[in-house]
Amino acid sequence: MRPSKKVRASKEVRPNDPASFPNRMDASIVVPKRSIPRFYGHGVPGVNLEKLPGKLIVVEGADGSGRSTQIARLVQWLEGCGHATTQVGLKRSTLVSEDLDQAQNGNILSRTTLSLFYATDFADQLENVILPALRSGFIVLADRYIYTLMVRDMVRGIDPEWLRNLYGIAVVPDAVFYLNVDPEQLVQRVFSKNQTLDYWESGMDLGLSRDMFDSFLQYQGRVRNQFKKIQATYGFTIIDGHRTMDDINAELRREIESVIAGR
Numbered sequence: 543m544r545p546s547k548k549v550r551a552s553k554e555v556r557p558n559d560p561a562s563f564p565n566r567m568d569a570s571i572v573v574p575k576r577s578i579p580r581f582y583g584h585g586v587p588g589v590n591l592e593k594l595p596g597k598l599i600v601v602e603g604a605d606g607s608g609r610s611t612q613i614a615r616l617v618q619w620l621e622g623c624g625h626a627t628t629q630v631g632l633k634r635s636t637l638v639s640e641d642l643d644q645a646q647n648g649n650i651l652s653r654t655t656l657s658l659f660y661a662t663d664f665a666d667q668l669e670n671v672i673l674p675a676l677r678s679g680f681i682v683l684a685d686r687y688i689y690t691l692m693v694r695d696m697v698r699g700i701d702p703e704w705l706r707n708l709y710g711i712a713v714v715p716d717a718v719f720y721l722n723v724d725p726e727q728l729v730q731r732v733f734s735k736n737q738t739l740d741y742w743e744s745g746m747d748l749g750l751s752r753d754m755f756d757s758f759l760q761y762q763g764r765v766r767n768q769f770k771k772i773q774a775t776y777g778f779t780i781i782d783g784h785r786t787m788d789d790i791n792a793e794l795r796r797e798i799e800s801v802i803a804g805r
């Protein structure tokens with residue numbers, strides 16, 4: 543007997559369609575292809591790079607560009623495919639994240655000190671989360687990485703060479719995706735999510751404009767241009783973030799599948 547159309551449709555598996563996600567449990571698990579990672583510079587002493595079988599995937603993008611939305615979906619998908627995952631992001635270290643918040647609320651630190659504070663937050667997560675997870679074969683998803691930190695500082699006039707040296711401790715990721723969204727659309731998303739703009743994400747410390755809305759547009763425009771400048775050096779994959787969440791996620795999955803398979 544021929545199966546009805548309805549039965550056939552429900553059994554159809556479309557690997558890149560989020561609606562098909564639960565069906566991924568019966569798919570075979572792709573064991574990540576080994577590749578030897580490297581550090582951008584001097585690295586972390588005592589780390590054996592040959593013993594880091596995990597993968598590091600970075601999602602970069604401005605405030606409100608959709609990073610959290612995409613990472614949450616990627617985690618669900620990757621874990622459903624049998625991969626262990628962990629997540630890192632800015633200001634998430636146990637060492638300094640609370641102090642960093644306090645310092646930013648008080649706006650009492652010089653630019654260089656603030657930069658070093660963020661670098662400390664990154665180094666703590668690198669040593670205590672990223673490297674151990676890579677050693678255990680996890681897929682690490684980073685919600686922003688050293689690039690946002692460098693770009694924010696470059697926009698504030700900090701020497702790029704000093705920054706490159708500072709972040710020479712970082713592991714080179716297996717892939718970096720930059721969610722590209724126009725400042726005009728970002729502002730809409732941030733408003734509808736938070737009903738307000740953030741002082742630092744609007745670059746108010748730079749004195750570009752007394753109007754926060756105007757400052758946000760100018761600052762995010764500068765950050766975006768700076769990202770474009772370093773794109774070739776760091777090899778970001780630029781993802782058009784203006785599309786639907788599903789379309790963006792489908793593209794990210796395709797790209798990450800290739801990374802895991804070592805293509």
Ligand SMILES: Nc1ncnc2c1ncn2[C@@H]1O[C@H](COP(=O)(O)OP(=O)(O)OP(=O)(O)O)[C@@H](O)[C@H]1O
Nearest residue numbers: 604605606607608609610611731735783785786787
């Ligand atoms: N592709 C998209 N199209 C339209 N709206 C989106 C899209 N992706 C995310 N959003 C919405 O934009 C807002 C910001 O998304 P999200 O929180 O994922 O961004 P983020 O980059 O993590 O922001 P933050 O910098 O605040 O952490 C949310 O309200 C989300 O629902």
Ligand SMILES: [Mg+2]
Nearest residue numbers: 609610611685
């Ligand atoms: Mg977020």
